[in-house]
Amino acid sequence: MKYDIVKNGREDALLSAASSELQEDIQPFEGKFPKAEQVAWLGCLPRPLLSWYDKEKRILPWRENTDPYRVWVSEIMLQQTRVEAVKEGYVRFLSVLPDLKSLAEAPEELLMKLWEGMGYYSRARNLQKAARIALATWGGLPASVEKLRSLPGIGDYTAGAVASIAFGIPAPAVDGNVLRVLARLLNSSRDVLEPAAKKEAEALLRPIIPKDRAGDFTQALMELGALICVPGSPRCEACPVSSLCLGFKAGTASGLPVKKSKKARRVEERTVFLLITPRGKVALEKRPSKGLLAGMWQLPNAEGRLSREQGCRLWEEKGFFVEQTQKLPRAVHIFSHIEWHMIGIALFLREEPPAEKADGDRRQSDAQRGWREEKKLRQSESATLVWASLEELRTEKALPAAFRAYRKAFEEIVEKGPAEDEPEQLMLPV
Numbered sequence: 159m160k161y162d163i164v165k166n167g168r169e170d171a172l173l174s175a176a177s178s179e180l181q182e183d184i185q186p187f188e189g190k191f192p193k194a195e196q197v198a199w200l201g202c203l204p205r206p207l208l209s210w211y212d213k214e215k216r217i218l219p220w221r222e223n224t225d226p227y228r229v230w231v232s233e234i235m236l237q238q239t240r241v242e243a244v245k246e247g248y249v250r251f252l253s254v255l256p257d258l259k260s261l262a263e264a265p266e267e268l269l270m271k272l273w274e275g276m277g278y279y280s281r282a283r284n285l286q287k288a289a290r291i292a293l294a295t296w297g298g299l300p301a302s303v304e305k306l307r308s309l310p311g312i313g314d315y316t317a318g319a320v321a322s323i324a325f326g327i328p329a330p331a332v333d334g335n336v337l338r339v340l341a342r343l344l345n346s347s348r349d350v351l352e353p354a355a356k357k358e359a360e361a362l363l364r365p366i367i368p369k370d371r372a373g374d375f376t377q378a379l380m381e382l383g384a385l386i387c388v389p390g391s392p393r394c395e396a397c398p399v400s401s402l403c404l405g406f407k408a409g410t411a412s413g414l415p416v417k418k419s420k421k422a423r424r425v426e427e428r429t430v431f432l433l434i435t436p437r438g439k440v441a442l443e444k445r446p447s448k449g450l451l452a453g454m455w456q457l458p459n460a461e462g463r464l465s466r467e468q469g470c471r472l473w474e475e476k477g478f479f480v481e482q483t484q485k486l487p488r489a490v491h492i493f494s495h496i497e498w499h500m501i502g503i504a505l506f507l508r509e510e511p512p513a514e515k516a517d518g519d520r521r522q523s524d525a526q527r528g529w530r531e532e533k534k535l536r537q538s539e540s541a542t543l544v545w546a547s548l549e550e551l552r553t554e555k556a557l558p559a560a561f562r563a564y565r566k567a568f569e570e571i572v573e574k575g576p577a578e579d580e581p582e583q584l585m586l587p588v
């Protein structure tokens with residue numbers, strides 16, 4: 159029986175002579191992933207995949223050194239951030255925090271600053287918590303899937319990726335990329351958003367991971383999903399495993415994987431304010447300690463789409479004197495469950511806020527520096543603001559990527575002065 163050939167480890171012969179014959183004999187699989195036939199079929203995958211990976215893999219900074227700390231940091235960064243954004247952030251992060259100890263001892267403000275541009279800042283906090291636990295418990299990162307899995311911020315995928323890449327343990331690492339590749343290879347109609355789908359895919363991969371190249375296999379599968387078997391239209395003509403792919407053969411690949419239970423994201427309209435002082439500082443405030451972007455700095459913003467007049471009134475009611483306004487471009491930021499659709503308004507203040515606001519200390523006199531007495535009570539609403547120069551934004555204060563478009567607008571205003579109003583344009587999601 160052909161499957162016995164695979165199980166007996168003679169994949170070479172099968173691949174070179176009989177993969178097309180196999181495809182003729184096997185009907186597309188339906189339903190759940192882990193079937194003996196599917197495992198047998200996938201047993202043919204490692205050899206051509208690894209051979210392609212050896213020739214075509216991208217040169218990425220985290221592939222130069224498979225030290226467990228480095229692999230772990232890169233995998234956490236890559237969880238929800240594009241490779242291009244991670245490249246720069248990874249090098250910066252490692253240059254300042256090169257090992258578990260330095261990460262465990264880093265001040266939070268520095269940690270947030272180093273994470274800037276990569277989003278999902280709770281990952282950085284979990285990274286630090288996990289570093290402290292790992293150091294205190296094992297003196298380093300453990301060579302065990304279960305122990306890695308017990309650390310904050312490490313789920314099944316990351317535990318499998320770190321275990322295989324850093325320690326050579328033949329553990330599966332299944333994320334959305336891998337689910338997509340498997341669904342296409344097997345022409346499976348399994349809903350990959352169902353919670354059980356990942357476990358089923360792990361069961362499918364576990365027996366076929368080459369014991370001597372577990373880390374490369376993990377990375378090769380991910381690389382295939384990132385470069386060739388991409389979402390939407392896969393590049394089947396360039397695929398090293400197309401001869402094994404049932405989805406390709408059936409012409410169904412571009413419609414896979416099936417995602418039935420995907421919920422639409424909630425859209426929130428927001429108005430973002432650049433409150434700019436005559437000395438070129440911008441107002442920042444802290445977000446609540448729980449929820450979206452917990453504890454991060456943000457540009458002040460309000461729900462809804464406010465006109466410039468409404469925005470002006472809002473801040474004048476809080477005791478600020480607005481000299482001039484400027485409309486800023488629209489921007490969209492996509493979180494996992496929410497989309498922020500933003501408009502922006504720059505408000506150029508007539509007077510410098512009192513010094514105690516810049517220092518975050520409200521107990522000094524409100525009347526100093528000409529701020530009007532009758533506005534004192536209203537100013538209390540603004541007491542949470544701090545004022546940051548462009549240099550402080552660049553070196554100390556981390557602003558989440560959601561505000562990237564408005565941070566850029568602030569940079570342009572500081573460097574070139576207030577501009578003519580922006581034409582209507584929709585900035586790409588950031």
Ligand code: SF4
Nearest residue numbers: 387394397400403411
């Ligand atoms: S042949 Fe096409 S669908 Fe199949 S694995 Fe390759 S890129 Fe993906």
